[in-house]
Amino acid sequence: MEHRSTIQEVAKRAGVSNSTVSRVLNKNYPVKEETRKRVEEAIEALQFKPNLLARSLIQDKSHxxxxxxxxxxxxxxxxxxxxxxxxxxxxxxxxxxxxxxxxxxxxxxxxxxxxxxxxxxxxxxxxxxxxxxxxxxxxxxxxxxxxxxxxxxxxxxxxxxxNDEVAGAVEALGHFLREGHRRIAFLRGNRSHSYDVKEEAYREFLAEEGLEPKGGQVLRIADGNGQETVEQARRAVREALGDRQGTFDALLCCNDWMALGALRAVRELKLVPGREISIMGFDNTLISEIADIPISTVDHHxxxxxxxxxxxxxxxxxxxxxxxxxxxxxxxxxxxxx
Structure with a gap:
């Protein structure tokens, strides 16, 4: 079994006390520069590795x-x-x-x-x-x-x-309005505080702009964070759009996974993303950038x-x-x- 150097061996090699070695390791008390160098050289020579559990007990911190x-x-x-x-x-x-x-x-x-x-x-x-x-x-x-x-x-x-998710959602929705969209849908997962915040902002925005109740539509899928999200979003959007004469011309998605699924549904229906129907993701993950058609999104930094x-x-x-x-x-x- 390989020998594990001890703090006592380091102290002996450096010609100092055990407590001095401890002070150098923990950096909790001032030590003369010459002494610190001798201790560090001894640590390197002996390949000494402190016992993290022991240090955590002494310092009352687990790091x-x-x-x-x-x-x-x-x-x-x-x-x-x-x-x-x-x-x-x-x-x-x-x-x-x-x-x-x-x-x-x-x-x-x-x-x-x-x-x-x-x-x-x-x-x-x-x-x-x-x-x-x-x-x-x-x-x-x-x-x-x-x-x-x-x-x-x-x-x-x-x-x-x-993140100011309300401001991000409102900015995205405002962009849709400036692009001439009046039938804006919202796609979310089943359970998340983040989804709730965005949906509340969505509903308030549509109400303030006089677009409720006909202008709004909330689509909901079971999951929001796994790879299965893409397929669930694709099916939900495909079903909502029906025979291409769907009830919305813009879609705000709660994250980029959902936006990717929505994009796939739109392309299957031979609609032109960004022209016949606009899609906005949320997060600005790598997915939104490397998709076949790069996805507009809200950057969370x-x-x-x-x-x-x-x-x-x-x-x-x-x-x-x-x-x-x-x-x-x-x-x-x-x-x-x-």
Missing amino acids: TIGILTPSIENLFFSQVVKGIDRHTRPQDYITFLCTTDGDPGNERRMLDTLLNRSVDGIIVIDPQTENVKSGLYEKVGRRIPLVLVNGWYKGVDCNYVL MTRLGQTAAQRLFEVIGEPKQKTRKIIMQTDLVIRST
Whole structure:
């Protein structure tokens, strides 16, 4: 069995005490430059690797972050996770990533798992509405640093980092109007706070523009975040459009997976995207850019969203008793061929 060097061996080689080696490792007390160099040279020569579990017990920190996300198939979530990782890695933190499939029960069980692993903080991407409304996350946030991404609910006191999804939806709908569309449909998945927010913005916009009730139509599919979303969206749009004399000439989709499915349905019906019917996605994932016909979409700036969430989490880790904040980030419209 390969010998694992100890802190005592490092101290002996460097000619210092064990506590001095510990100070160099933890960077929690000043050490003379000459002494620090001797310790670092001894660490390198002996290939010493600190026992992370022991360090976590001493420091009362695990140097781990938990992330809960509905999916990693939906590139929106993957990009947010990438942004989180960009911020946590330079801090010498590692992440535990848990996928919940958008199920409230799974989300609660995964949350318990992370708490039992003594993570230093948790970021929840698109938390399930019932778990937010129940006060679950408000309670967790009193125990451990916590940030919710795109899951704000009025009256629930948590740290939030949010895209302005209402502004993004309204900008997309306004673009449809400027292009002369008056029969605008909305495509969403079954269960998500994000979908609810967008649908509410959609209904309010149509009402303000005098387009309800005839001008609006809400299409709903079972899933919103997996690859099956594309096929479900294709079938829903194909059925709604019928024999090409459908009830809408523009479609706002809750994400780019749905927009891709809608695009396939439109092409099957020999309609011209962007001319006979306009399609708008949401998120600006790679899917929207590399589709056969590039898809217009609302840019969420996903990586920046994740970085901001991680930055906020570390602020709370450093100062747990500070007041909660709601950080709202802007979206941008990306017009392509649809």
